[in-house]
Amino acid sequence: MTERRRNALIVGASRGLGFGLVETLLGLGWRVTATQRKASPQLAALASEALTVETADIDDDDAVCALRERLDAQSFDLVFVVAGVATAIADPVHEVPREVAAQVYLTNAVSPVRFAETFVDRVATGGTIAFMSSILGSVALNESGGSETYRASKAALNTYARSFEARHRGRPFGVLLIHPGWVRTDMGGADADIDIATSVAGMAEVIEGQIGKTGIAYLDYEGQPLAW
Numbered sequence: 207m208t209e210r211r212r213n214a215l216i217v218g219a220s221r222g223l224g225f226g227l228v229e230t231l232l233g234l235g236w237r238v239t240a241t242q243r244k245a246s247p248q249l250a251a252l253a254s255e256a257l258t259v260e261t262a263d264i265d266d267d268d269a270v271c272a273l274r275e276r277l278d279a280q281s282f283d284l285v286f287v288v289a290g291v292a293t294a295i296a297d298p299v300h301e302v303p304r305e306v307a308a309q310v311y312l313t314n315a316v317s318p319v320r321f322a323e324t325f326v327d328r329v330a331t332g333g334t335i336a337f338m339s340s341i342l343g344s345v346a347l348n349e350s351g352g353s354e355t356y357r358a359s360k361a362a363l364n365t366y367a368r369s370f371e372a373r374h375r376g377r378p379f380g381v382l383l384i385h386p387g388w389v390r391t392d393m394g395g396a397d398a399d400i401d402i403a404t405s406v407a408g409m410a411e412v413i414e415g416q417i418g419k420t421g422i423a424y425l426d427y428e429g430q431p432l433a434w
């Protein structure tokens with residue numbers, strides 16, 4: 207008997223870590239639906255029968271609902287909201303315009319969990335809803351300060367994800383918050399510790415280990431638990 211092919215929805219996959227995850231999961235034999243905000247030449251170049259490309263901005267509730275309707279017939283072993291921004295990451299909160307701080311909070315914390323809520327009944331039994339967090343979202347590990355609005359947005363994402371898991375406790379899926387490492391992407395910059403391939407290979411292994419688990423975990427790309 208052949209095993210059912212695993213099915214993933216990767217949200218925010220035009221470039222960087224999202225794109226790397228799509229490439230890696232396809233290589234592992236998954237079927238993948240990848241979302242972009244606008245046409246991504248990188249994603250277009252990956253075209254295969256196992257890849258479907260969709261378009262949606264996670265800050266746009268109507269676009270997310272329309273995406274949900276288009277994907278109504280599918281269930282996913284993994285729904286992974288990767289999309290995020292780091293606007294004005296270097297500035298302390300009192301120097302960041304209020305609307306910029308609010309937008310970072312909306313995109314990094316509010317929109318991912320609203321997205322997950324919209325797709326909650328499209329998650330397969332034993333599946334995982336993953337959110338791209340960061341070690342900077344750990345309140346306990348914030349000894350050095352810095353990256354203020356970004357840190358706060360990822361800490362809020364962690365908090366919302368815990369409430370999301372509590373709200374749906376008893377249902378047959380797990381929730382994963384993952385830190386991808388400090389990675390050389392447009393966001394991470396050229397001086398970051400690791401390349402995309404290393405990060406996504408680690409995250410794919412962590413994800414495969416989470417399939418079938420319930421509850422919530424906050425792990426790095428090597429599977430190490432992080433302090434909240």
Ligand SMILES: NC(=O)c1ccc[n+]([C@@H]2O[C@H](COP(=O)([O-])OP(=O)(O)OC[C@H]3O[C@@H](n4cnc5c(N)ncnc54)[C@H](OP(=O)(O)O)[C@@H]3O)[C@@H](O)[C@H]2O)c1
Pocket residue numbers: 217218219220221222223224242243244262263264265288289290291313338339340341385386387388389390391392393394395398
């Ligand atoms: N790189 C690191 O060291 C690092 C470390 C910890 C956590 N992270 C997190 O990892 C995730 C991916 O980061 P990255 O390094 O790959 O960054 P990136 O190269 O800047 O890519 C960001 C991705 O998010 C998408 N995106 C942004 N806002 C969106 C929205 N409103 N709706 C839909 N898509 C949106 C972007 O789409 P467009 O192409 O349309 O802009 C792009 O695909 C983020 O959540 C980030 O916070 C990164």
